[in-house]
Amino acid sequence: MKPDALSGIGPIAAYMRADHDRLDQLRRNGAWRELHGAVLRHIGLEERILLPGVRRWRGGAPLPEAARLRDDHTAIAILLIQPPSAETRRCLARILESHRALEEGTGGLYDVCDALAGHDAWAVAQRLRSAPDLILKPCPDRARVDHQVERVLAWLAAQADRLQTTDASQSDRQAAVPTDSRRERAVATARISAPNSASAAS
Numbered sequence: 001m002k003p004d005a006l007s008g009i010g011p012i013a014a015y016m017r018a019d020h021d022r023l024d025q026l027r028r029n030g031a032w033r034e035l036h037g038a039v040l041r042h043i044g045l046e047e048r049i050l051l052p053g054v055r056r057w058r059g060g061a062p063l064p065e066a067a068r069l070r071d072d073h074t075a076i077a078i079l080l081i082q083p084p085s086a087e088t089r090r091c092l093a094r095i096l097e098s099h100r101a102l103e104e105g106t107g108g109l110y111d112v113c114d115a116l117a118g119h120d121a122w123a124v125a126q127r128l129r130s131a132p133d134l135i136l137k138p139c140p141d142r143a144r145v146d147h148q149v150e151r152v153l154a155w156l157a158a159q160a161d162r163l164q165t166t167d168a169s170q171s172d173r174q175a176a177v178p179t180d181s182r183r184e185r186a187v188a189t190a191r192i193s194a195p196n197s198a199s200a201a202s
Helices: 011-029 032-057 066-079 086-104 109-130 142-158 182-189
Strands: none
Touching: 011 032, 011 086, 011 109, 032 066, 032 109, 066 086, 066 142, 086 109, 086 142
16 A cells, blocks of 8 residues: 555545545534435445455454444434434534544554555555435434434433544443334435445445
8 A cells, every 4th residue: 555645644544534525514514414325325435335345355354443333423423314403513513523533543443454565555445435425315203213312412412431432442332322223223224216326235
């Protein structure tokens, strides 16, 4: 893997960091529906491409921080199903800051991916860039969504200390995010329709 000549970072980290910047701009602009779709696409890149890739490159051993990253993904996806309240926006800002540091920091997910992918890092980055956008359908069960959001907010309140640190040691992780059936339920509730997503998942 040859780092970008200007930034000094690898192609995977360069693309994913730029996507983080795009998501952050959408959040600051209050473009919640667009942000929801963009966040779910970004999560898909990590869960369908990067985290499985790390496991493969590590000979079947998952990234130690993988469970924490997935818990964060679940919480973020649920909080964005509906336009967030002021409280939810504050919680999103905190979890996104902590999550971004875990992925972008030295030795974080993106650095690990570039290092392990080696000369294939450019091909992986191209695969990330070419992944299709998601088409979101409205969620018909507002009461169910509100219930899940309240549970996630309570979980995040219990995680307050963890959200203030980038220490990803498994011993520091609290109970997993409390959804009715974890990440699968989050995706189903979000009413995602991605007819062209096979290329992103392959």
